[in-house]
Amino acid sequence: MNKHLIMAALCCYSSFSFAGFDVITLGAKGGIQDGNLTAFMLKSNTDNNYITLDAGSIVNGLIAATNKDAFSDMVAPISSPYTQEGYILTQKIQGYFISHAHLDHIAGLIIASPDDSKKPIYALPSVHQTISQDYFNWKAWPNFTSQGEGFKLGKYELAPLTINQWLPVANTELKVKAFPLSHSGAESTAFLFKNAANEVVIYLGDTGPDAVEKSTALDTIWQQIAPYIQQKKLKGIFIETSFSNSTPDKLLFGHLTPKWLLAELDSLAGYVGGEQPLKDLNVIITHIKHSLKKGTNPQTVIEQELNADNKLGVNFIFTEQGDRTLL
Numbered sequence: 129m130n131k132h133l134i135m136a137a138l139c140c141y142s143s144f145s146f147a148g149f150d151v152i153t154l155g156a157k158g159g160i161q162d163g164n165l166t167a168f169m170l171k172s173n174t175d176n177n178y179i180t181l182d183a184g185s186i187v188n189g190l191i192a193a194t195n196k197d198a199f200s201d202m203v204a205p206i207s208s209p210y211t212q213e214g215y216i217l218t219q220k221i222q223g224y225f226i227s228h229a230h231l232d233h234i235a236g237l238i239i240a241s242p243d244d245s246k247k248p249i250y251a252l253p254s255v256h257q258t259i260s261q262d263y264f265n266w267k268a269w270p271n272f273t274s275q276g277e278g279f280k281l282g283k284y285e286l287a288p289l290t291i292n293q294w295l296p297v298a299n300t301e302l303k304v305k306a307f308p309l310s311h312s313g314a315e316s317t318a319f320l321f322k323n324a325a326n327e328v329v330i331y332l333g334d335t336g337p338d339a340v341e342k343s344t345a346l347d348t349i350w351q352q353i354a355p356y357i358q359q360k361k362l363k364g365i366f367i368e369t370s371f372s373n374s375t376p377d378k379l380l381f382g383h384l385t386p387k388w389l390l391a392e393l394d395s396l397a398g399y400v401g402g403e404q405p406l407k408d409l410n411v412i413i414t415h416i417k418h419s420l421k422k423g424t425n426p427q428t429v430i431e432q433e434l435n436a437d438n439k440l441g442v443n444f445i446f447t448e449q450g451d452r453t454l455l
């Protein structure tokens with residue numbers, strides 16, 4: 129093989145094997161700040177189209193991201209009738225993944241729906257049922273879906289996910305596998321995404337710790353993703369830390385604190401095994417609640433509590449609305 133071919137092979141090998149993922153934070157909070165509620169855009173770095181992970185805030189997040197130049201390599205063409213945020217929403221977001229139907233995870237989608245483009249809403253059947261019965265029912269909001277109450281405007285196909293089964297994500301290179309989560313009596317969802325280079329990221333919707341929820345949902349997920357960590361294919365875990373350690377277990381209502389997240393990461397580390405099994409693993413902290421009380425910012429407290437006891441050496445990442453993060 130001549131020198132140029134070797135170079136080309138190396139180049140293609142590396143770009144294919146280390147594609148990574150591109151994340152834009154549309155909403156960073158787990159309540160109560162309307163306009164900044166849980167939603168992220170995700171795509172493989174080798175792809176041109178995004179999906180969203182939850183949809184608490186959409187248009188407000190797109191405006192914030194545009195103002196932070198997050199779309200500098202995805203600028204709306206001059207011929208487009210759309211603003212930059214309109215172009216991304218209608219042309220580049222190819223589907224929504226909704227972990228559960230609580231308003232802080234879907235309000236942005238509902239409010240933007242009149243001017244949105246046709247695309248699927250992916251979720252577990254129980255989540256679709258709530259979306260269909262309680263929101264798109266001509267009482268709370270017109271029925272923009274293709275099922276349920278009254279005349280169906282047909283903009284959103286409710287595309288059901290099957291637990292523990294890989295499914296292709298239309299118009300992207302991604303595949304997705306769903307896992308159920310326990311969220312204080314409600315079914316929430318974790319989505320594992322795989323790109324063309326067989327790298328994965330996992331996004332967990334709201335969840336309590338297994339011990340408090342009396343569940344094995346997180347334990348099952350840790351067993352499933354441990355092999356990807358061993359193969360260095362897991363690029364990041366999105367997981368919530370809603371409250372600081374001062375919140376007693378009986379007031380968690382299906383959420384995590386730093387103490388509980390670290391305990392769950394210890395369980396994951398046990399399945400990965402070896403020395404420093406989670407060292408430098410990207411863990412993106414989501415769903416920190418905005419506080420109306422004077423005093424220390426909850427994010428500052430949660431950040432301190434996580435880093436103070438970070439014996440595993442994971443890389444905790446805190447993002448703000450409009451940030452672009454490469455994993």
Ligand SMILES: [Zn+2]
Pocket residue numbers: 158166230232233334415
């Ligand atoms: Zn929530």
Ligand SMILES: [Zn+2]
Pocket residue numbers: 228230311334
């Ligand atoms: Zn919730």
